[in-house]
Amino acid sequence: MEDPTSPEEAAEPSDRRGFSRRRLLAGGVLAAPAVALLHESLPHQGLHAALGSDQRATAEGAAPHAGAHGVPSHANGLGTAGPTFRAGGTVDHEANGFNPTEILRDFDYGKTTRLASGRLLREWTLVSSDKEIEVAPGISFPAWIYNGRIPGPTLRCTEGDLLRIRFVNGSAHPHTIHFHGLHPAAMDGIPGVGAGIIETGESTTYEFNAEPFGLHLYHCHTAPLAEHIARGLYGTFIVDPKQGRPDADEMVMVQHGYNTTFDAEGNQLYAVNGIPFHYMDEPIQIKRDELVRIYLVNTLEFDPINSFHIHGNFFNYFPTGTRLEPTEFTDTVIQGQAQRGICELRFPYEGPFMFHAHKTEFAELGWMGFFKVR
Numbered sequence: 431m432e433d434p435t436s437p438e439e440a441a442e443p444s445d446r447r448g449f450s451r452r453r454l455l456a457g458g459v460l461a462a463p464a465v466a467l468l469h470e471s472l473p474h475q476g477l478h479a480a481l482g483s484d485q486r487a488t489a490e491g492a493a494p495h496a497g498a499h500g501v502p503s504h505a506n507g508l509g510t511a512g513p514t515f516r517a518g519g520t521v522d523h524e525a526n527g528f529n530p531t532e533i534l535r536d537f538d539y540g541k542t543t544r545l546a547s548g549r550l551l552r553e554w555t556l557v558s559s560d561k562e563i564e565v566a567p568g569i570s571f572p573a574w575i576y577n578g579r580i581p582g583p584t585l586r587c588t589e590g591d592l593l594r595i596r597f598v599n600g601s602a603h604p605h606t607i608h609f610h611g612l613h614p615a616a617m618d619g620i621p622g623v624g625a626g627i628i629e630t631g632e633s634t635t636y637e638f639n640a641e642p643f644g645l646h647l648y649h650c651h652t653a654p655l656a657e658h659i660a661r662g663l664y665g666t667f668i669v670d671p672k673q674g675r676p677d678a679d680e681m682v683m684v685q686h687g688y689n690t691t692f693d694a695e696g697n698q699l700y701a702v703n704g705i706p707f708h709y710m711d712e713p714i715q716i717k718r719d720e721l722v723r724i725y726l727v728n729t730l731e732f733d734p735i736n737s738f739h740i741h742g743n744f745f746n747y748f749p750t751g752t753r754l755e756p757t758e759f760t761d762t763v764i765q766g767q768a769q770r771g772i773c774e775l776r777f778p779y780e781g782p783f784m785f786h787a788h789k790t791e792f793a794e795l796g797w798m799g800f801f802k803v804r
C-alpha cells in the first residue's frame with residue numbers, strides 16, 4: 431500500500447489546504463483490506479496518515495511506540511481468544527495529569543452546604559489553563575482545558591439544588607463557561623451578557639438552579655467558538671431526578687476529537703474521555719448481568735455527526751436523560767454536537783465486547799474500545 435503522505439507532501443504548507451483527512455482515508459487507510467486495517471497497521475497507519483507535518487515529525491520519532499496499541503485477536507477474523515494488548519504503546523497519563531480510566535467513573539458532586547431553606551447548595555471551582563497533552567504516543571496537542579483534564583470534571587447534582595460554579599481563567603486566552611440547562615440570561619456564559627468574557631487572570635461565579643433533570647454539558651462559548659471547544663473546553667453536567675435512578679455501574683463517555691492540523695476541516699484523531707484508543711489498552715471492566723448506565727455526550731467539533739455502537743448487546747436509550755422511560759432499544763445511536771443520552775444495559779455474556787463509533791472512520795482514528803465482562 432502506498433504511503434498516503436510522503437514526507438515532501440506533508441511538509442509542504444501550500445499543500446495543506448488539499449491535505450484533507452477524507453482524501454487521505456479514501457486514498458490510503460480505507461483502501462486497505464478491512465482485516466489489515468483492524469490488524470496491526472490500523473492505529474499506526476491511521477496516525478501517520480492523518481497527522482499534520484509538525485506532528486508527523488514527532489510521530490516518526492515515536493515510531494517504536496506506534497502500532498503498539500492493542501488489537502483484538504478476534505479482529506483478525508480467526509475468532510480466537512480475547513484481546514491481546516501489547517504494553518508500551520500508551521501516552522504518559524501522569525504527565526497529562528489525567529487518565530481516561532479514572533475519568534470514566536469520576537463524578538464530582540461539589541462542596542455541599544444545607545441552606546436555611548433546606549435546599550442543598552453545591553459549589554465547584556473550575557480553572558481553565560493551557561496545557562500540552564500527549565494525545566497519542568509521541569503526539570502533543572496544545573490544549574485549553576478545565577481543571578487540568580479533557581473532558582473537564584463531570585459535575586453532578588440533583589434537580590432543585592442551588593448550584594454555584596466559580597470560574598477562574600488561568601489560561602492565556604479569554605474564556606467562559608456556558609452551561610446547558612435552565613438559567614437566567616446573566617448566567618449563560620456568553621460574550622456581552624452577564625459577566626461576559628472572562629479575561630486571563632479574571633474570575634466570575636455562575637449561579638443557577640439545577641433543572642431540568644437529565645444529561646447536559648458545559649463548554650466555553652468564546653469566539654472563535656469551534657476552536658475554543660475543539661481545544662478541550664467541555665465537560666458533562668448531570669442533573670439527577672429527585673427520585674434518583676436505579677442502582678447501576680455508572681460511567682461517562684464524552685465523544686470528541688483532535689484537529690491536530692488546526693485546519694478546521696475535520697479531526698485527525700477521535701476519542702472518548704481524552705485519549706484515542708485508550709479503552710483498547712485498558713478495557714472497561716464490567717460485571718456480568720449488572721445494570722450499566724452510560725452517560726454518553728458528543729462534543730465533537732468540525733464533523734456534523736458522531737455515533738456510538740456496541741457489539742453483542744442492545745441498550746435502552748434515554749435521549750438527553752430528561753424522561754425516565756427509554757425511547758428506543760438499539761445497539762447504535764447517532765448524536766450531533768451537544769446531543770447526549772443515557773444508555774442502560776446488562777451484559778448477559780462474559781468476554782470482550784467492542785464499542786466504537788459506527789461512523790467507522792472515526793473508530794479507526796481512535797474512537798474504539800472494549801468492555802471486558804466477567
Ligand SMILES: [Cu+2]
Nearest residue numbers: 605650652658
Ligand atoms: Cu474559551
